[in-house]
Amino acid sequence: KAGVTQTPRYLIKTRGQQVTLSCSPISGHRSVSWYQQTPGQGLQFLFEYFSETQRNKGNFPGRFSGRQFSNSRSEMNVSTLELGDSALYLCASRDVNTEAFFGQGTRLTVV
C-alpha cells in the first residue's frame, strides 16, 4: 500500500496570503488528521476529519480550516498568513482501529 502523500513538500508564501495543503491518506483509511510542528511548540494537533466531517479540533484560530472529500483526501487551508505560521505541517491517516500513520509533511515558510 502507498503511504500518506502530502503535496507540496515545500512552499514559500508572503504574509497576508493564503495557502492550501493537500493530503492523500493510505487507501482504506477514512480518518485524516493535521498537525503543526514548530521548534517552539512541538507537534500540535490541528483537526481531524472522518468521513467528510470534522470530528475533533485543536486550539488554533479560525484562519486554519480544513475539509475532506468523499475519497478521503483532505485539504488544509490557512488564510491571512502570519510569520508564525511557518512550520512543518503533517498529515496523518488511520482507520478506526489502526495507529496514526504520518506523511512526510509540507514545509511552509512565510516571509
Next chain:
Amino acid sequence: DQQVKQNSPSLSVQEGRISILNCDYTNSMFDYFLWYKKYPAEGPTFLISISSIKDKNEDGRFTVFLNKSAKHLSLHIVPSQPGDSAVYFCAASAESGTASKLTFGTGTRLQVTL
C-alpha cells in the same frame, strides 16, 4: 501546560546496549499511548503503542511499559543499533483508546554510538 513531557532532550547509548526513553503525562483521561521515531525532514514513523488497560507491550526490540499510578511510560530498545539514532516522540490520546487527537511530548534525541 505541557500534558506530555519528555524531560530528557537527548540520550547517548552505545551500540548493543539498552536505550530507555521516558515520558510523563499529567492528564488522567489519556487512555492510549504511542511512540514515534522521527528523522529530520520526514514525518514521524509509528513504533509501538499501549492501551491503558495494559502495563507492557512488546514488539521485537521495542518494549513499552506503562505505570498508570505514576503517570509514566518508557520505551526500551534492546539491543540498540546505529539506525535507531533519531528523535523519539511520546504521544497520548484521550479518545476511547484510539490514535485520535494525539498530544505529543517534545521529543528525545537518541544517538547510538559505535
